[in-house]
Amino acid sequence: MQRIAVNPGSVEWSGENPGIYLKSDPDKDYSVVAVFFRIVLSPHGRGVGAVILGAPASASAYPDVPNMCLTDNRPMMEYLVANFVSKFPTFAGQKGLDSMSWHDVTDSKQDNRNMPHSFSEELLSDAVRLQMTWKGIKAPMAVEVGPEASATKAHDMYAVFAEATDACITINGTNLPGQVATRQFFGQTMSTAFLALSETWVTPL
Known part of the structure; x- marks a missing residue:
C-alpha cells in the first residue's frame, strides 16, 4: 500500500513516554507499573508527569501504598490518564489508577x-x-501502528522505542520491589523497561 506523507488526523499529543513494568514473581502479575511523560504538545500545553502504581490492584494511595501521579501540569496529566494511560493494557482496570494521590512537581531533572x-x-x-x-539500552527501532495495533485501539501511534535490559524506580531513596520481565511487543519478545521517544498519538479521520 502506498505510504501517505501527511496524516490527515488530529494530533493529540507528542513527546516522550518511557515506561517500567516490574514483577516480584515472573509467573504473576506486575508488582509495579509506571510511565513517565515529557510532553511538548497537547491540548493542555507542555509539561512533565509520571504515573506510578506500586500496588496496582490496591484501591489505596500514597503514603499507604506507592500509588501516585506527579506532574507540573495537572490538566495535561488528567487528560493523558483519562484518554490514554487508563486504556493501556497494563493499566486498564487497575484500582490503583483511580485511587492514586496527586503531587505537584516543583523540579524535574533528566x-x-x-x-x-x-x-x-x-x-x-x-x-x-x-x-x-x-x-x-539497546538499539532503537521505529514503530508506526494504526488503531487496530495501538494500545488505545483508537489512535495512530508513531514512536522510537529502545528496549532496556534493566531498570529501577525509587521513591524517596527506596527501591520499589520487582525486576524487569519480558512481554510480547509488536510481534517481538522484549523487556518491560523501555524508552519511548518522539512519540505522537493521532486520532484518525
Whole structure:
C-alpha cells in the first residue's frame, strides 16, 4: 500500500513516554507499573508527569501504598490518564489508577549523559522524590501502528522505542520491589523497561 506523507488526523499529543513494568514473581502479575511523560504538545500545553502504581490492584494511595501521579501540569496529566494511560493494557482496570494521590512537581531533572548505557528521570514534589532509571539500552527501532495495533485501539501511534535490559524506580531513596520481565511487543519478545521517544498519538479521520 502506498505510504501517505501527511496524516490527515488530529494530533493529540507528542513527546516522550518511557515506561517500567516490574514483577516480584515472573509467573504473576506486575508488582509495579509506571510511565513517565515529557510532553511538548497537547491540548493542555507542555509539561512533565509520571504515573506510578506500586500496588496496582490496591484501591489505596500514597503514603499507604506507592500509588501516585506527579506532574507540573495537572490538566495535561488528567487528560493523558483519562484518554490514554487508563486504556493501556497494563493499566486498564487497575484500582490503583483511580485511587492514586496527586503531587505537584516543583523540579524535574533528566540525565542522558551516559546514553546508551543508562538514562534517568527525576521528579521532585514537597512529599516525594521520584527517580526512574533505565540501564543497558539497546538499539532503537521505529514503530508506526494504526488503531487496530495501538494500545488505545483508537489512535495512530508513531514512536522510537529502545528496549532496556534493566531498570529501577525509587521513591524517596527506596527501591520499589520487582525486576524487569519480558512481554510480547509488536510481534517481538522484549523487556518491560523501555524508552519511548518522539512519540505522537493521532486520532484518525
